[in-house]
Amino acid sequence: MTATTTAAPTPLAKAITAGLRAAMRRDEKVLLMGEDIGALGGVFRVTDGLQEEFGRDRVVDTPLAESGIIGTAIGLAMAGYRPVCEIQFDGFIFPGFDQITTQLAKLRYRSAGRLQVPVVIRVPYGGGIGAIEHHSESPEALFAHTPGLRVVTPATSADAFTMIQQAIASPDPVLFFEPKARYWDRAEVDVDAPVDLGETGVTEGLHGARVVRTGRDATLVGYGPTVKTLLAAAEAAAAEGHELEVIDLRSVSPLDIPSVAESVRRTGRLVVAHEAHTFFGAGAEIAARVTEECFYSLEAPVLRVGGFHTPYPASAHEDEYLPGLDRVLDAVDRALAY
Known part of the structure; x- marks a missing residue:
């Protein structure tokens, strides 16, 4: 039935x-x-x-x-x-x-x-x-x-x-x-x-992160509006032979660091993206925690992609301000270059 x-x-x-x-x-x-x-x-x-x-x-x-x-x-x-x-x-x-x-x-x-x-x-x-x-x-x-x-x-x-x-x-x-x-x-x-x-x-x-795409070459972590961007980046990278794992955090506090760390221990690389200012943003906490827990597994520094340290711009400039596909892929390229 x-x-x-x-x-x-x-x-x-x-x-x-x-x-x-x-x-x-x-x-x-x-x-x-x-x-x-x-x-x-x-x-x-x-x-x-x-x-x-x-x-x-x-x-x-x-x-x-x-x-x-x-x-x-x-x-x-x-x-x-x-x-x-x-x-x-x-x-x-x-x-x-x-x-x-x-x-x-x-x-x-x-x-x-x-x-x-x-x-x-x-x-x-x-x-x-x-x-x-x-x-x-x-x-x-x-x-x-x-x-x-x-x-x-x-x-x-x-x-x-x-x-x-x-x-x-x-x-x-x-x-x-x-x-x-x-x-x-x-x-x-x-x-x-x-x-x-x-x-x-x-x-x-409510607070558990979710792997929304599996991969082996690098881990991409985001939440809310950036998850769709990270999935698009993983799709674009796949065309060049790179397999990127994408994690939707879902929760900013508390953070599900164990799920992120488990992924990073396999991929050796981490890129964190959020629309908020990169300076003192959630990505900084994630980078610090993952570096502490996965130091010997990391093949490259943890990289962050986010808003610039300015007030939100006029709408004509928001595409340059937000962490779009090109900026995420640039960070992936830098991580893979190590």
């Missing part, structure tokens, strides 16, 4: 919608908060239709005040709710930065575990949509640097559907970074499939 499936090609944005809907149906304590997320469905229409289905008490249009949104969510979480906040654009998160890093991140530790603040903050991030600064930034390293926060980012529709539900089930606050340039990339998703939420709400699946 052939098993039935409801899998269908689904844009990443709509996979998040489906994940939010599933979480809200599962738990009436899950509620959504954000600017224009109700009748409008959000800037990117990720919450489209959810207010109509669940009502205004669970899909709440808030004032334009990110600090107020996060502060209210903290209070709701302490009262037993599971709020999911939407920040319209990455660069708009900074008015709420104080609430996130000085309150949200520290309450569980400060209370010796007596208080839990299961808040999810959804952040559309990254470039590639022809926008300007404050609409195209990648601030994930700022939050990964803050103890007490989980920082994750899906690269595919299937992961978006699963990971948003796992994030909502987590007892800890989660920054859920959504690669806006990939919102309309389609992939197969089964929206009726069960999701492993773990007995305590924390699953290895």
Whole structure:
């Protein structure tokens, strides 16, 4: 007998919608908060239709005040709710930065575990949509640097559907970074499939890296919007006889370094790519950790490819700023030259 499936090609944005809907149906304590997320469905229409289905008490249009949104969510979480906040654009998160890093991140530790603040903050991030600064930034390293926060980012529709539900089930606050340039990339998703939420709400699946292409000559590591670029680089390199392994980190904090190290011990080379500034970015932490653990396996220095150490440029120049195919392949060539 052939098993039935409801899998269908689904844009990443709509996979998040489906994940939010599933979480809200599962738990009436899950509620959504954000600017224009109700009748409008959000800037990117990720919450489209959810207010109509669940009502205004669970899909709440808030004032334009990110600090107020996060502060209210903290209070709701302490009262037993599971709020999911939407920040319209990455660069708009900074008015709420104080609430996130000085309150949200520290309450569980400060209370010796007596208080839990299961808040999810959804952040559309990254470039590639022809926008300007404050609409195209990648601030994930700022939050990964803050103890007490989980920082994750899906690269595919299937992961978006699963990971948003796992994030909502987590007892800890989660920054859920959504690669806006990939919102309309389609992939197969089964929206009726069960999701492993773990007995305590924390699953290895939320933070485990995934090998998305196997190879033997070098390892390429990225997350969110760069995974598609790395796969394109591996495809281009294959035409020249090089087999590149591609790893989607999926989680920036905590980092699944063991999975990366296992790959590097086989390939001997590592290139890390992210849209955020290379200077003090997540790639620097990965490079340091892999160098410590794989020193005698490395055939070349760990190389990083990322945004330059400048504010995000005007849209006419973002192709030069972002770590595109040519820059990744240049780093691969340099690594292979050793």
